[in-house]
Amino acid sequence: MGDGDVLADAGFTVVDERGRTVLRGGLGPSAGSWNAAYDTVRTVDLSALRRDGT
Numbered sequence: 001m002g003d004g005d006v007l008a009d010a011g012f013t014v015v016d017e018r019g020r021t022v023l024r025g026g027l028g029p030s031a032g033s034w035n036a037a038y039d040t041v042r043t044v045d046l047s048a049l050r051r052d053g054t
Contacts, residue, residue, distance in 0.1 A: 004030065004040035012044050016053070023048055 007027060014023040028043035 001034045001038040001041040007040050
C-alpha cells in the first residue's frame with residue numbers, strides 16, 4: 001500500500017536464504033485505498049512459490 005503513482009510501476013522480488021532471487025513479479029491492480037495516507041493498495045501474487053520459508 002502506498003502512493004498510487006509510485007506503485008504504478010512497482011514490483012517485488014523474493015529471495016532465498018542465500019540471497020538468490022526465486023520469484024519476481026509486478027503488483028496487481030489497485031484494490032482501492034487503505035486510508036488517507038495510503039491511497040492505493042495492490043496485491044502481490046506469491047502462488048508461484050513452491051518452497052516453505054519465512
